[in-house]
Amino acid sequence: MGRWQPNAPQRLVLAALDLFAERGYESTTVVEIAERAGLTRSTFFRHFPDKREVLFGADTMTGLLVEGIAAAPADAAPLQAVAYALDAIGTQAFTPARREFVARRRAVIAANPELQEREALKAVGLTASMIDALKRRGVSDLTARVASQLGSLAWKIAYDRWIDAPGGEDFGEIARRTLGELQAASASC
Amino acid sequence: MGRWQPNAPQRLVLAALDLFAERGYESTTVVEIAERAGLTRSTFFRHFPDKREVLFGADTMTGLLVEGIAAAPADAAPLQAVAYALDAIGTQAFTPARREFVARRRAVIAANPELQEREALKAVGLTASMIDALKRRGVSDLTARVASQLGSLAWKIAYDRWIDAPGGEDFGEIARRTLGELQAASASC
Numbered sequence: 001m002g003r004w005q006p007n008a009p010q011r012l013v014l015a016a017l018d019l020f021a022e023r024g025y026e027s028t029t030v031v032e033i034a035e036r037a038g039l040t041r042s043t044f045f046r047h048f049p050d051k052r053e054v055l056f057g058a059d060t061m062t063g064l065l066v067e068g069i070a071a072a073p074a075d076a077a078p079l080q081a082v083a084y085a086l087d088a089i090g091t092q093a094f095t096p097a098r099r100e101f102v103a104r105r106r107a108v109i110a111a112n113p114e115l116q117e118r119e120a121l122k123a124v125g126l127t128a129s130m131i132d133a134l135k136r137r138g139v140s141d142l143t144a145r146v147a148s149q150l151g152s153l154a155w156k157i158a159y160d161r162w163i164d165a166p167g168g169e170d171f172g173e174i175a176r177r178t179l180g181e182l183q184a185a186s187a188s189c
Numbered sequence: 190m191g192r193w194q195p196n197a198p199q200r201l202v203l204a205a206l207d208l209f210a211e212r213g214y215e216s217t218t219v220v221e222i223a224e225r226a227g228l229t230r231s232t233f234f235r236h237f238p239d240k241r242e243v244l245f246g247a248d249t250m251t252g253l254l255v256e257g258i259a260a261a262p263a264d265a266a267p268l269q270a271v272a273y274a275l276d277a278i279g280t281q282a283f284t285p286a287r288r289e290f291v292a293r294r295r296a297v298i299a300a301n302p303e304l305q306e307r308e309a310l311k312a313v314g315l316t317a318s319m320i321d322a323l324k325r326r327g328v329s330d331l332t333a334r335v336a337s338q339l340g341s342l343a344w345k346i347a348y349d350r351w352i353d354a355p356g357g358e359d360f361g362e363i364a365r366r367t368l369g370e371l372q373a374a375s376a377s378c
Contacts, residue, residue, distance in 0.1 A: 079378040120313045121306055142346075143374040149338045150378065157331075185332040186375040189268040189339065 009047045011037040016054040017104050025051075025112040055105060056118055062129045064088045069133035078139050079183060082130065082151035083176050086158070090172030094162060103163045127152040150186065154179040198236045200226040205243040206293050214240075214301040244294060245307055251318045253277045258322035267328050268372060271319065271340035272365050275347070279361025283351060292352045316341040339375065343368040 015036035019028040030051050034044045048054045068085030076084065094102060109115040130148035135141065158175035165174065204225035208217040219240050223233045237243045257274030265273065283291060298304040319337035324330065347364035354363065 077378060117310055120310055124309045124313075140374075142370055143378060145342055145346075146339070146371055146374045147378045149342055150335070150375070153334055153338055157334075181331055182335055183375075183378065185329075185335045186339070186372075186378075189266060189332060189336045189372065189375075 008037070008039055008043055012039065012044055012047060013054055014101075016051075017101075017108055020055075020108040020112075021104065025108065025115060052114065052118055055109065055115060056122055060093060061089065061122075062126060064092055065126060066129050066133045069130060069137070072137075074137075078134055078137075078143055078147035079150065079179060081134060081137060082147055082154075083179055085130065085133075085151065086155060086175035086179065087172040089155070090170050090175060094159075094171035096168060096170070099163065099168070102159075106159075106163060123152055123156065126155075150179065150182050154182055157182075197226070197228055197232055200228065201233055201236060202243055203290075205240075206290075206297055209244075209297040209301075210293065214297065214304060241303065241307055244298065244304065245311055249282060250278065250311075251315060253281055254315060255318050255322045258319060258326065261326075263326075267323055267326075267332055267336035268339065268368060270323060270326060271336055271343075272368055274319065274322075274340065275344060275364035275368065276361040278344070279359050279364060283348075283360035285357060285359070288352065288357070291348075295348075295352060312341055312345065315344075339368065339371050343371055346371075 012033060016028070016033045019033055019036055028051070030044050031041050033051070033054065034041050044054075065085040065088070068088030069081045071088075072081035072084040109119055127148045130151055131141075131144045134144035134147055139147070154175055158171060158178045161178065162169070162171045162174050201222060205217070205222045208221055208225060217240070219233050220230050222240070222243065223230050233243075254274040254277070257277035258270045260277075261270035261273040298308050316337045319340055320330075320333045323333035323336055328336070343364055347360060347367045350367065351358070351360045351363050
């Protein structure tokens with residue numbers, strides 16, 4: 001109904017991050033988020049189903065991972081294909097320009113158990129997407145599961161390392177190195 | 190306040206399983222669960238915080254895993270210690286007598302996305318407990334994370350295999366074999 005609002009989702013996400021950091025996730029309402037963004041409540045609900053999803057919307061990550069795995073060379077080993085997926089995240093989602101934003105998002109999530117639950121579930125969904133993408137390459141079920149778990153773990157560790165990295169190293173580089181460390185660790189289990 | 194009710198938690202869990210299977214999780218109320226168990230609403234809330242937790246209560250699994258890892262021989266490799274934990278689950282939780290109950294619980298969870306979310310979060314918590322238990326044995330952070338992810342995956346796969354096993358093989362045996370397969374798969378990633 002309402003007229004088109006340029007960048008409405010991004011403005012809502014940034015407004016939500018500000019308010020969650022200022023007064024806490026629980027004490028912030030959808031109306032307040034919309035007002036801070038200079039938008040209406042109904043515009044909020046056109047983009048997000050509820051307050052929690054404002055930090056977890058738009059499943060670009062799943063798409064990037066699945067496309068990254070599909071785009072890996074045909075002869076790439078499962079973990080190499082996963083590395084391609086993590087590279088795609090680095091070049092298209094976790095870019096240097098987004099580092100500060102991602103760091104703020106992480107801080108807000110760390111302060112709220114409900115958001116941490118949502119983040120954990122999101123990781124389960126991303127792992128399932130990687131398993132499917134690997135199986136479409138002909139990887140066996142068990143190997144696809146193991147490679148996806150290692151990839152998901154590499155993601156999580158690299159995410160923290162990237163945000164905290166003083167030198168501003170690329171996410172993709174950090175993720176590849178982390179994946180190598182996890183592969184070595186799995187050999188010494 | 191109310192008098193002590195013998196086996197109240199078990200009776201409530203069984204009543205809930207029956208009702209969830211009969212009429213669905215959404216359509217069942219706490220009062221109905223209590224009535225079916227021959228107990229009161231307040232007895233229900235003395236044992237469980239809400240309807241969902243009736244299938245996820247009493248954190249015996251975490252205790253068994255942590256104790257199993259701690260009880261492994263001092264020279265056991267990380268994945269061997271995890272195998273001890275899975276053995277403990279087999280001898281003390283997933284016993285042959287409980288197989289039918291666990292199968293019914295699995296069917297109810299498979300039919301409801303909210304319960305699946307809860308199950309996924311529970312798995313995240315169990316993995317975190319294993320990581321802590323391994324680190325207390327002096328295992329490095331990365332290796333503890335990898336071993337716990339493989340252990341968690343072995344648990345999940347072995348759980349399905351155990352319920353579906355025609356011969357009634359022990360959970361512990363199935364879990365050990367599964368862990369070996371995952372270790373081999375991780376070497377070929």
